[in-house]
Amino acid sequence: MRKRLYEIIEVASPNDKISIIYDKIMILSIIVSIIPIAFKQPPVFFDYTDAFTTALFITDYILRWGTADFKMNKKSVTTFIKYPFTLWAIIDLLSILPTISSLNNGFKLFRVCRAFRVIRVFKLFRYSKEIKILARVIQISKRPLLTVFFLAVGYILISALLIFNIEADSFETFFDAIYWATVSLTTVGYGDIYPVTTAGRIITMISSMFGIAVVALPSGIITAGYVEALTNGRKEENE
Structure with a gap:
């Protein structure tokens, strides 16, 4: 049973419909749980959605902890002890903490936890196949x-x-000067700091032109890697 649970929550096989449904439910829950951040005073309705989504996050955290030995490929008690200190486990835990702020309004320390809702965005990397592909492309193209x-x-x-x-x-x-150089390189040009001499303006023009090339380079690298990853993925599915 634990192995089957691991396959559902972690493996996400394209042929496993239950796993796909589980991932979609979690993605939807993450999106819904982030919406209240856009309000200074969220409507009462979001209190219920937050409680529901947090219950899902807690369940997901417990299930992953309970199947940590399959995830880490090590059958031992130490595996379950180490799992809470892994990166994804910490992200999952920080995603649960914001609900504590609503249950402990008298403590200012817990109110800060509301900002941790943003961390839930990182959970999308686990459930979204497209984001996983993009993360893999960045990993391959890191050099x-x-x-x-x-x-x-x-x-x-x-x-x-x-x-x-x-x-x-x-x-x-x-x-x-570093702030100006960064803004010029990205061709944003806020205009709050700018040169007034001819030499300074020439440097600004060169910096902006060079910035177009620099910004285009990583975009081309990631796009080429993403297209290649999609092509390879389709070939594997057809085989």
Whole structure:
């Protein structure tokens, strides 16, 4: 029975309809549980939905804890002791904590737990097949993505050093220069800090043009990896 429960809540086989239904129910519960964050004073209706979704989260947490030996491929008591300290178990626990705030309104400490509702978004990575594929693509493409990241950081630092020395009157601290370089690199341009000299404006134009290329690189890498993963997945299904 425990093995079958593990297959339902964890394996999520494409041919297992019960597992697919379970994942969809959990995804819907996560979405519903996050909606109250959009309200400063959520309607009373959300108190009931929160209680229901939290009950599902608690049940899911207990089931996963009870089948931890299958998850970790180790038949021992220490497996059940270690499981609560794993990343996903911690995320599951933090997803349950916000309900404590509604049961302990007299304690300000527990009211902070309401912000933990945002953590429930990360639970989607476990139940959504598409997000799992995207996470796997990022994992596979981490080397080129890290290369692009360090390229962007290096250019930000160089641009910040140049603008900080050229536009000494416009940038009071080096952090202001880094902030400007980051905003320029992403081509956002908030306009709260900007250069006024000709040399500073030339650096800004170069930074913005370079930013278009840097931002496009990770998008292309992830898109290519995602398309390849989908193609391989369809080939495996057909086989």
